Amino acid sequence: MRLCVLLAAxxxxxxxxxxxxxxxxxxxxxxxxxxxxxxxxxxxRLEESGRIQDAAARRELVEEAFRLAxxxxxxxxxxxxxGSTYDTxxxxxxxxxxxxxxxxxxxxxxxxxxxRIDPTAARKLLQDKAPPVxxxxxxxxxxxxEVGDFYQALGAVVNGAFTAEERAKEEHVNFLLGYIGQAVxxxxxxxxxxxxxxxxVNNAQRDVLWARFNAMLPNLNVDDRSMSALTTEPPQGxxxxxxxxxxxxxxxxxxxxxxxxxxxxxxxxxAKSGDPTPKLDRWWQSAEAKxxxxxxxxxxxxxxxxxxxxxxxxxxxxxxxxxxxxSALGAWSASSENSEADYYNEKCSVYIALVELIPxxxxxxxxxxxxxxxxxxxxxxxxxxxxxxxxxxxxxxRVRINGDGEPAxxxxxxxxxxxxxLALQAALDKALGAKxxxxxxxxx
Numbered sequence: 050m051r052l053c054v055l056l057a058a059x060x061x062x063x064x065x066x067x068x069x070x071x072x073x074x075x076x077x078x079x080x081x082x083x084x085x086x087x088x089x090x091x092x093x094r095l096e097e098s099g100r101i102q103d104a105a106a107r108r109e110l111v112e113e114a115f116r117l118a119x120x121x122x123x124x125x126x127x128x129x130x131x132g133s134t135y136d137t138x139x140x141x142x143x144x145x146x147x148x149x150x151x152x153x154x155x156x157x158x159x160x161x162x163x164x165r166i167d168p169t170a171a172r173k174l175l176q177d178k179a180p181p182v183x184x185x186x187x188x189x190x191x192x193x194x195e196v197g198d199f200y201q202a203l204g205a206v207v208n209g210a211f212t213a214e215e216r217a218k219e220e221h222v223n224f225l226l227g228y229i230g231q232a233v234x235x236x237x238x239x240x241x242x243x244x245x246x247x248x249x250v251n252n253a254q255r256d257v258l259w260a261r262f263n264a265m266l267p268n269l270n271v272d273d274r275s276m277s278a279l280t281t282e283p284p285q286g287x288x289x290x291x292x293x294x295x296x297x298x299x300x301x302x303x304x305x306x307x308x309x310x311x312x313x314x315x316x317x318x319x320a321k322s323g324d325p326t327p328k329l330d331r332w333w334q335s336a337e338a339k340x341x342x343x344x345x346x347x348x349x350x351x352x353x354x355x356x357x358x359x360x361x362x363x364x365x366x367x368x369x370x371x372x373x374x375x376s377a378l379g380a381w382s383a384s385s386e387n388s389e390a391d392y393y394n395e396k397c398s399v400y401i402a403l404v405e406l407i408p409x410x411x412x413x414x415x416x417x418x419x420x421x422x423x424x425x426x427x428x429x430x431x432x433x434x435x436x437x438x439x440x441x442x443x444x445x446x447r448v449r450i451n452g453d454g455e456p457a458x459x460x461x462x463x464x465x466x467x468x469x470x471l472a473l474q475a476a477l478d479k480a481l482g483a484k485x486x487x488x489x490x491x492x493x
Contacts, residue, residue, distance in 0.1 A: 068106035072480075077110075079476050083469045084434045085120030086150040091473055092117070093155070096162055098481045104166055111163045115174055118155035122435060125153045125181050127192035128278070130304065130327050137329040138387070139191040141394045141439055146195070148442070150435045153181055153199060160202040168210035172224075175206050183234040186274035188301035191327035193236060193278035200240035203228055208249045222254045229261045233268075235275040238290050239283075266293050274327075276300040301326050332395050335385040341399055344374050348406055359408055371407070390436060393427050397440035401447055414458065420444060421462045430468065438470050449483070456483070 069077055073095060080091040092114040096107050129143035149155070156178050163171035183194060203225070211221040225248060232241055245258045277300035283291050303326045333342045348370060351357055361367060378399060383392035400420040407413040424430070429437040441463070449456045460478060463471035478484070 068103050068109065069101065073100065076473075076476055076480055079469070079473045083473045084122075085117040086122065086152075086155060086435060087438070087470050087473055089114040089117040089121070089155045089159070090150055091477055093158055093162055094477060094481060094484070100481070108163070108166050108170060111159050111166065112170075112174070115156055115159040115163075115177075118152050118159065121150060121152040121155060122433065123151035125183070126151045126195045126198075128195040130191050130193065130277075134329070134331075136332045137191075138332075138391055139327075139329055140332075141390075141436060142192070144443070145436050145439050146192070148435060148439065149198070153196060157199040157202040161205060164202075164205055164209055168206075172206050172210040175203065180231055181234075183236070183270065183275075185270065185272045188273050188277070188303065188326040189328040190274050191329055193274055194234060196236055197240045200237070200244045204244040204247050207244070208247070219254065221248075222250055222257065225258060226261050229258065229265055232265055233270055235269060235271055235279050235294060238266075238269075238279065238294070239287060242287055242290060243284065263293075266290075269294075269297070271297040273298055273301045277304060330387055330391070332391060334387075337381050337385045338395055341374075341377065341381060341395075344370075344377065345399060345402060348374060349402070362406060362408060389427075390429060390433065393424075393429050393437070394440065396423065397444070401440075401444050404444065405447060405451055409455070417444075417458060417462055421466050425466050425468060430470070434470060438474075441471060442474075446485075 076091070076095060080088040080095075082088075083091070092110045095101065096110045096114075101107050101110070123146070126146045126149060127142075128146065129139065134140065135143070149158070156174070160171050160175050160178070163174055178199075181196065186193060207221050207225050211224070215221065225244070229241060229245075232238070242262065245255065245262060248255065248258065250258065271294065276294060276298035279291055279294055280300055303324070333339055348362075348367070349357060351361070357367070378396070381396065383389050386392035386395065397420070400416065400423065403416050404413060404420065407416055424437065424441055427437060445456060445459045445463075448459050460475045463475035466472065
């Protein structure tokens with residue numbers, strides 16, 4: 050019996066793969082070998098490329114991506130508190146969240162993609178999506194929740210996945226009413242309100258939607274960090290939301306965005322005399338890290354603060370300084386830093402800076418290989434794969450925008466790395482063309 054089930058599953062997998070053009074089948078198999086969030090992203094990227102013409106194959110890709118997204122390490126995307134700095138434990142996580150490799154973002158993207166293929170199936174996917182769980186945040190947290198992509202998908206389904214007969218029965222209105230009733234966190238309010246504003250309904254139906262929205266507000270779980278998020282960018286015409294929520298929480302009054310004492314906080318409230326929030330663990334605090342930072346600056350700047358030219362960086366003196374620096378870099382270990390993640394991100398920042406500084410040639414190639422060796426041996430690849438990958442992505446982007454950068458060499462190093470994640474990303478770029486990272490084009 051078990052053998053029959055396995056054979057049936059194998060036949061199903063072959064049938065699904067058979068609908069994919071032969072040139073892209075290795076890409077699908079590479080995707081399935083990668084962690085769930087990367088596999089889901091790859092399948093959606095393949096569908097979105099327009100290279101797959103068969104509607105059934107496109108649908109299979111999106112449905113598989115939707116299922117795989119459940120295994121993503123991050124359940125919901127978050128946004129960095131405005132004004133916070135990069136060189137902290139939270140800094141790289143801001144980029145990580147903007148990669149949108151969390152369950153909530155990936156599944157919302159799958160719904161939007163399915164809408165172009167099969168509106169009825171898109172509606173079903175949305176209904177199959179589990180409600181989010183919002184853990185309470187404190188003012189010490191440097192992030193707040195960001196769920197705008199889901200509500201864009203919801204609005205698109207409400208407007209495009211109901212037949213004329215269903216709309217006559219107000220099924221689209223009832224569908225949206227159900228999601229209004231599910232809202233539990235302030236992060237949902239502005240995106241949900243925009244969905245109501247953009248819904249294709251008549252005035253009487255919109256009044257019903259707003260009535261449910263207003264009735265839902267007193268039942269929200271409000272914490273100070275989420276409340277502060279509401280004050281950062283209140284959309285025009287939604288002042289009533291902020292007014293209503295201020296009765297529940299005053300937000301984080303001590304947010305000072307790393308400014309000097311006595312400055313005004315991000316929500317317009319004078320910071321109190323206590324410790325500023327959010328709490329950010331800064332990098333470059335250990336003796337080893339401080340030395341790497343200071344000596345690294347000497348490789349980039351002269352004693353009088355002038356940026357060193359390529360000619361300056363070709364002298365024997367600079368080359369000896371680089372040799373000494375690389376020796377110290379090799380001796381630097383995680384034991385001196387607050388966490389494995391801090392050590393990884395700090396050291397990757399050094400490698401990226403060096404690849405930018407070293408003139409084109411064998412020495413730079415060797416530095417790139419050292420970077421790949423370092424990240425390939427990091428335990429973060431299994432523990433926190435998206436944060437781990439973010440630094441590889443950052444290296445690739447920096448090389449792309451560098452005037453004499455060599456992105457092809459980075460991608461070749463990805464292919465040779467032995468990492469399913471890097472091999473997949475290199476294959477995607479080769480098959481579909483390079484795609485700018487979301488944190489390069491937008492922070493939203």
